[in-house]
Amino acid sequence: MEHNQWLLAIAKRMQAASFSPNSIERMTRELADHHQDILDASATNDSKDAIARLGTVDSILIAAEHQRTASMPWFHFLILPLLQLVFAWIALAAISLFVVNLFAMIGINANQASSPMLIRVPLGLLWSGVPIWAALFVSWRAYRRTLFRDNCFAWSAVAFCSIALAVATMQGPVDLPSSSMGHGFNTDFNIAWVCNPFRIVQILVPVAFLVVGYRKHNAPVVCFSN
Amino acid sequence: MAKRSNPDFLNGVPEMTILKLLESQPMYGYELVQSIRLRSDNRLNFGEGCIYPLLHRMEKEGLLSSRKETVSGRERIIYRTTRAGKKRLQVTVQAWQETVQGVQAVLLGVQYGT
Numbered sequence: 001m002e003h004n005q006w007l008l009a010i011a012k013r014m015q016a017a018s019f020s021p022n023s024i025e026r027m028t029r030e031l032a033d034h035h036q037d038i039l040d041a042s043a044t045n046d047s048k049d050a051i052a053r054l055g056t057v058d059s060i061l062i063a064a065e066h067q068r069t070a071s072m073p074w075f076h077f078l079i080l081p082l083l084q085l086v087f088a089w090i091a092l093a094a095i096s097l098f099v100v101n102l103f104a105m106i107g108i109n110a111n112q113a114s115s116p117m118l119i120r121v122p123l124g125l126l127w128s129g130v131p132i133w134a135a136l137f138v139s140w141r142a143y144r145r146t147l148f149r150d151n152c153f154a155w156s157a158v159a160f161c162s163i164a165l166a167v168a169t170m171q172g173p174v175d176l177p178s179s180s181m182g183h184g185f186n187t188d189f190n191i192a193w194v195c196n197p198f199r200i201v202q203i204l205v206p207v208a209f210l211v212v213g214y215r216k217h218n219a220p221v222v223c224f225s226n
Numbered sequence: 227m228a229k230r231s232n233p234d235f236l237n238g239v240p241e242m243t244i245l246k247l248l249e250s251q252p253m254y255g256y257e258l259v260q261s262i263r264l265r266s267d268n269r270l271n272f273g274e275g276c277i278y279p280l281l282h283r284m285e286k287e288g289l290l291s292s293r294k295e296t297v298s299g300r301e302r303i304i305y306r307t308t309r310a311g312k313k314r315l316q317v318t319v320q321a322w323q324e325t326v327q328g329v330q331a332v333l334l335g336v337q338y339g340t
Contacts, residue, residue, distance in 0.1 A: 023282065026282070026303075027278055027279070027282070030255050030278050030303060031275050031278065033254075033255070033256070033300065033302065034255050034256045034259075034274060034275065034278075036300075037256035038256070038274075053273075053274050054273060054274050054275035055272075055273025055274065055275040055276055056273070059273045059275070059276060060273065060275045060276060060278075060279070063273075063275075063276040063279040063280065064278075064279040066279070067279040067280055067282065067283035068279070068283070070283060071283055071286065071287055
């Protein structure tokens with residue numbers, strides 16, 4: 001009973017950490033087998049003792065996350081956050097456009113000063129903050145991932161700098177639907193790449209972090225001690 | 227931040243240990259853990275469940291292969307070292323031996339007789 005709860009907790013935590021169903025199934029199956037082997041080999045049949053030998057839920061999750069990011073840290077801390085940023089950006093922009101258009105359809109235009117403050121302010125925050133909300137969301141996910149790593153400083157720096165760079169380089173989030181709205185959805189995006197010395201510096205700094213981060217990365221170990 | 231459970235100089239040791247043990251005999255997780263305990267004279271302590279993420283990662287990298295097999299009436303996942311794993315083992319063992327020799331020389335003061 002106790003080991004079932006322990007396995008369930010591991011499965012839930014792995015699910016929350018976006019492990020694939022196959023990985024979760026395999027991990028829990030092997031842990032359950034291992035637990036049974038310990039019981040078979042011991043005279044006491046003490047499940048608590050077997051679980052103590054296998055490790056806490058936290059330690060197994062740390063090891064799992066650690067090994068997941070160990071083989072391709074550049075993917076997990078550079079490429080993945082940027083991909084997530086793009087998806088988060090598109091999803092948030094779509095949601096904000098949908099909400100704004102929905103209000104426009106019922107005659108409330110978020111652009112007009114005459115519209116109620118209660119609607120204008122939240123809509124404005126949602127709309128104008130699309131890149132910031134997306135960046136915060138992806139940064140939070142990257143931060144959670146780096147929590148599980150020993151050598152996390154350099155890679156978290158890489159993740160956050162690349163997110164910041166992408167957000168800083170893109171101009172303007174999404175155009176707020178104009179007052180002519182009300183006959184459908186307006187999906188105007190106003191994203192542009194601007195290159196000037198300041199932005200070049202903005203690019204170079206994270207690249208420097210990337211190089212330092214890569215050089216500092218070592219093959220991680222979680223589970224052995226002497 | 228995750229608390230470190232091992233000193234820095236043990237980086238790479240679990241991988242090397244696993245590759246070495248599975249090179250001579252294919253094993254499933256529990257067997258492997260017992261083998262590590264036995265062969266290391268109980269000097270390497272770790273949460274036994276932490277071995278599986280490591281095995282899965284090494285398999286993904288092609289250092290190990292696995293197959294399902296029925297052992298004592300139960301289906302097990304048996305791991306073995308692949309050719310790429312053997313190559314990796316050769317490189318890491320050499321690096322490890324050089325490190326040990328270097329550290330040993332410093333500790334014993336061989337070069338300067340101190």
